[in-house]
Amino acid sequence: MRLPTWLAHHLAALRALLVFTVLLGLAYPLALVAVGRLPGLANRADGSLVRAGGTPVGSALIGQAFTDADGHPVPRYFQSRPSAAGDGYDPTATAASNLGPESVVDTIATDPAQSTPSLLTQVCARSRAVGELDGVDGRRPYCTADGVGAVLAVFRADGLTGRITRVVSVNQAAPATPFLSTYRGVPVVPAEPGVDYVAAGGIVTPIRGDAPAEPAVPADAVTASGSGLDPHISPAYAEIQVARVARERGADPTAIRRLVEQHTSGRSLGFLGEPAVNVLALNLALDERFPAR
Template sequence: MRMSTWIRQHVAALRALLVLTAITGIVYPLVVFAVAQLPGLHDKAEGSLITVDGKTVGSSIIGQSFTDKDGNALVQYFQSRPSAAGDGYDPLSTAASNLGPESIVDTLDGDPANVKPSLLSTVCSRSKAVADREGVDGSRPFCTKDGVGAVLSVIGPRDADGEVSQPVQVVSVNEACPTTPFLNTYRGVKVECAKPGEDYSVGRIVPIYGDASTDTPVPTDAVTASGSGLDPHISPEYAAIQVARIAQARNISEDQVRALIDAHTDGRTLGFLGEPRINVVELNLELDSKYPFRS
């Protein structure tokens, strides 16, 4: 290859680099910035910030936890859905729990602080906590009355299909001793509590449906986190079971609370996408504005 051809190729490559750098590194960002300044888009581009009396109090697209320093729900506020982002709604730690439907067995340890609950037990415990707070029935299929997953390890010889033909030991794997198991017996064998640190995977893992209805007053969004951990919305069903508590805490009527819920309920996007939803941050701010809480 002659030197002049080599130079021409490198000069052409340099020109392409400079042109693409100008387009993608200067022109495109400037165009995006300019479009973001248009009326109706500026606030969204700035993070959809919410200000009260000139002070920024949050964002309409990022949820908040309405709890005290110990994580207990503040009775005067509507509660958000659970969050797996950091300590809750941390934009720098946006994430899901990464637990799936097969996560039904807790990891038990002698130290209660080291217990790692399964997704099933997490849902069960949240449902019980919401039910206790709102005065509704939080029982769910596959959950014990104490709010853990109702799961047994059935140990014994197996048949050709992998079923335990005759159990010799049955353990409630999510109930650590000395807890009394949620079932007395299973197929004629006394159910035992789980000894922390013991491995019961040798048995067949059997979730127990129980007699709870699938039509529970505690909706799904009250017991599961969103994929981002930042969702600021709850369902109208979750808001509805919180009405009585809010009304009592703020000394107002339930109809006044429901009127605010109706005003903050958004329908399906474009009329058919998603589900009706309520922005909890905006709803709680209007609660404080119209009906201040007095302890």
């Protein structure tokens, strides 16, 4: 007996569904699990977990913060690169800030909790904090001494031309003292919360300042990676932390530098990327070789 065409089509579709369910829903995942159990691959399949005393303390592939309960850096540890993934290094929220080089004006709300710093201010604040923590010059071009973007909104009589009528330091909220007292003879005033000076016609004018062209604090210390999970820092960032870590642990800085070198990986394939230091592995080695006093 020949089945009706519509029923034959439905049965064929059902058979295909069952076959692909078995292949892709059962056989394929189980095959990948089996491959992940092969010698040499098991550690990678488990997330490259790092253990101390048999207890998992992190992953060699995912960064983490070395801070206290209040979020302050623990001085005896090397600090990681900033993260924009969730609350920091969250693999379920891996992401960048999506802020670019044109993000130089903060959103200053009446409620400070609603204020949003620009990328420039984030970089300035991080550089200042790193400078204070590690005893180096934290100044950067286009940053104020108090760690925000040095940006003015300049108002002119005829919009883009004409005499300057008003100047506002857009990232310093009243009653802060502006980083410049005057701009081209016109007094600079602090910003009022809730006012959009760009929409009001102000010309965004970053001020470079007198910071060195090559900041002492390297770029990876003040910017997050694209994933927000980078477990590495640059050798340059590690170097400016050596003196602090050595002091906190009562160790010879030369010995700390040697340990940094041992945990520095070279370029991939000899030419891709840059040398990098795995922060978690380095800090675990510190705890083993130079326990905190």
